[in-house]
Amino acid sequence: MPGKNTIETCENCPVKWENFNHLTQAEIKLVNDNRYEATFKKGEILIKQDSPSSNALFLASGMAKSYYEGINGNNFILGILLPGRLIMGPGAFVNSRYAYSVSALTQVQACFINFDIFRYLIKVNGEFAESLLQDISLKAFRSHIRMVNLAQKKMAGRLAEVVLNFSDEIFKADEFDIILSRQELGEMTNMVKESVVRILKEFEDSGVLSAKSSVIKILDKVKLRQISEKG
Amino acid sequence: MPGKNTIETCENCPVKWENFNHLTQAEIKLVNDNRYEATFKKGEILIKQDSPSSNALFLASGMAKSYYEGINGNNFILGILLPGRLIMGPGAFVNSRYAYSVSALTQVQACFINFDIFRYLIKVNGEFAESLLQDISLKAFRSHIRMVNLAQKKMAGRLAEVVLNFSDEIFKADEFDIILSRQELGEMTNMVKESVVRILKEFEDSGVLSAKSSVIKILDKVKLRQISEKG
DNA sequence: ATGCATAAATGATATATGTCAAATAAATTA
DNA sequence: TAATTTATTTGACATATATCATTTATGCAT
Numbered sequence: 001m002p003g004k005n006t007i008e009t010c011e012n013c014p015v016k017w018e019n020f021n022h023l024t025q026a027e028i029k030l031v032n033d034n035r036y037e038a039t040f041k042k043g044e045i046l047i048k049q050d051s052p053s054s055n056a057l058f059l060a061s062g063m064a065k066s067y068y069e070g071i072n073g074n075n076f077i078l079g080i081l082l083p084g085r086l087i088m089g090p091g092a093f094v095n096s097r098y099a100y101s102v103s104a105l106t107q108v109q110a111c112f113i114n115f116d117i118f119r120y121l122i123k124v125n126g127e128f129a130e131s132l133l134q135d136i137s138l139k140a141f142r143s144h145i146r147m148v149n150l151a152q153k154k155m156a157g158r159l160a161e162v163v164l165n166f167s168d169e170i171f172k173a174d175e176f177d178i179i180l181s182r183q184e185l186g187e188m189t190n191m192v193k194e195s196v197v198r199i200l201k202e203f204e205d206s207g208v209l210s211a212k213s214s215v216i217k218i219l220d221k222v223k224l225r226q227i228s229e230k231g
Numbered sequence: 232m233p234g235k236n237t238i239e240t241c242e243n244c245p246v247k248w249e250n251f252n253h254l255t256q257a258e259i260k261l262v263n264d265n266r267y268e269a270t271f272k273k274g275e276i277l278i279k280q281d282s283p284s285s286n287a288l289f290l291a292s293g294m295a296k297s298y299y300e301g302i303n304g305n306n307f308i309l310g311i312l313l314p315g316r317l318i319m320g321p322g323a324f325v326n327s328r329y330a331y332s333v334s335a336l337t338q339v340q341a342c343f344i345n346f347d348i349f350r351y352l353i354k355v356n357g358e359f360a361e362s363l364l365q366d367i368s369l370k371a372f373r374s375h376i377r378m379v380n381l382a383q384k385k386m387a388g389r390l391a392e393v394v395l396n397f398s399d400e401i402f403k404a405d406e407f408d409i410i411l412s413r414q415e416l417g418e419m420t421n422m423v424k425e426s427v428v429r430i431l432k433e434f435e436d437s438g439v440l441s442a443k444s445s446v447i448k449i450l451d452k453v454k455l456r457q458i459s460e461k462g
Numbered sequence: 463a464t465g466c467a468t469a470a471a472t473g474a475t476a477t478a479t480g481t482c483a484a485a486t487a488a489a490t491t492a
Numbered sequence: 493t494a495a496t497t498t499a500t501t502t503g504a505c506a507t508a509t510a511t512c513a514t515t516t517a518t519g520c521a522t
Contacts, residue, residue: 038233038240059465068375071384078375090375093368099375122361126354130324132363133353137324141242144299144309144321144330144463147378151421154508165452182470190382192510213518231302317463413500423480424516444488444500 006109006189009038015060015083019131025230027128036112040104041149045100047087054096063179064107067187068100070128077180077188078143080105080170086111086135092118105179136162150190158189159199163182163209175217203227237291237340238268246291246314250362256392258352267343269334269440278318278333285327286343293339296409298418299331299460308419309374311336311401323349336410351418381421384462389420391432391459394440398449407450434458 007013010020010032020028037060040046046057049069064081078100081087089099094113094227122129147160166178178185180202182193189196201213208212208224210217218224238244241251246350251259262406268291273275277288280300295312309331312318320330323346353360360424371403391417397409411417413424413431420427439455441448449455 026447051451067380070379074383076379076382090368090372092367096374099372110248121355122364126360129360129364130350130353133360133367134324136364136367137321140367140374141325141330143371143374144380147374147381148299148301148307150382151307151379152305193470194472194511195509196344197244201471424500425481425502426479432501 022127049101052093053098059083060109062106157231253358280332284329285324290314291340388462
């Protein structure tokens with residue numbers, strides 16, 4: 001199944017990062033000339049935490065998760081990664097180590113682009129620099145909200161929040177295959193898998209959603225939102 | 232006590248933000264011409280979450296805390312703010328709202344500088360843009376570590392971590408006045424004030440530190456570090 | 463299809479942490 | 493200084509959540 005390159009050129013890539021629109025023809029050619037595609041099977045690691053970081057990453061197709069490998073092997077899933085979005089941790093500008101790992105949730109086609117290209121573009125193209133700052137700020141903003149939610153909500157609220165996020169941001173649908181295992185849902189919401197199961201069952205019993213194995217169908221979004229917001 | 236301006240010019244400000252070193256004379260003059268000083272008493276609010284954001288902030292003297300006002304009035308302290316460091320939330324590049332509040336922990340002298348100046352400097356000065364990206368990345372990196380710590384450590388580990396942080400990063404000493412109340416220490420470590428008291432007592436009983444009201448003296452840093460790392 | 467590995471579900475129990483009420487201590491104001 | 497407020501400490505108890513053991517279901521390879 002791993003295949004040949006799927007993308008001819010960055011310029012008219014169907015999942016082009018929108019910030020590349022700030023680049024000149026020559027600049028985007030530079031990006032294109034310095035990118036490397038690779039294919040990964042489900043479960044394979046694209047980026048390993050703590051290893052020397054030298055590349056930013058884009059998904060051409062498929063889905064991945066970013067996660068932090070924490071205290072005694074306990075993972076903490078930071079987010080779900082989709083095509084069209086820049087994947088570049090703070091390591092690029094901090095300590096040249098990847099701050100988190102990334103692994104494929106499905107078969108994935110990925111483009112790697114060296115940081116040096118980014119650093120060069122930041123210096124020569126103010127519009128691009130600003131758009132990158134916007135991108136990074138948005139990520140910081142979200143992670144900040146997430147931290148508070150994790151800290152202040154109880155289990156049901158946290159899980160409701162994640163389910164809503166899948167519905168609103170990732171699949172844009174009320175019924176979807178949530179790809180993550182119960183274990184992984186726990187790693188996103190900071191609870192053990194048994195608790196995920198129990199709360200999902202509570203949601204089913206109260207008619208908020210149905211969850212047949214990995215297929216989630218939201219039945220009462222208003223209520224789900226209430227649960228998420230009340231904590 | 233509120234007084235006159237303490238700072239004549241940014242250029243030789245004793246607590247100048249190091250990234251301003253990337254600016255030209257003309258650019259730093261621009262910053263200087265567009266800054267506004269103000270004095271705040273202990274407890275006063277410098278920045279209010281959700282209000283329209285238009286300024287970055289530096290402390291000329293004193294200490295402040297940044298905090299998120301969360302679910303039913305529950306505060307979550309994000310960090311301790313010191314002179315010489317840029318205080319600019321993601322709101323600047325996201326939604327033009329302050330993402331968090333800032334209030335004075337001591338008497339504080341502050342400089343406000345409009346975002347527009349920053350945005351202009353990013354566009355015209357690539358070195359400055361890159362240094363700002365570094366600054367923001369470092370903050371993201373820290374907040375990211377903090378999130379995982381909060382999620383994966385038990386109370387003792389979380390409190391140990393905060394005490395170490397005060398010792399290593401803020402006061403650079405083993406004995407210091409931790410300025411925060413037990414309530415606030417709880418807001419930093421995500422526990423109730425009663426738990427802070429109990430764990431501090433545990434630390435005292437086991438000879439790790441002494442805590443006479445707000446004066447903390449670390450007696451066994453190795454052990455404290457172990458507690459922090461083991462979780 | 464059959465068996466094997468992995469994931470999900472369930473129940474009983476243990477533990478961490480929060481809640482509430484009251485007592486003491488410290489800080490502030492009169 | 494006394495009076496009053498505010499912060500800290502303590503103990504008894506309630507609750508949320510984790511842990512562990514076991515069963516059931518699901519997916520995958522032969």
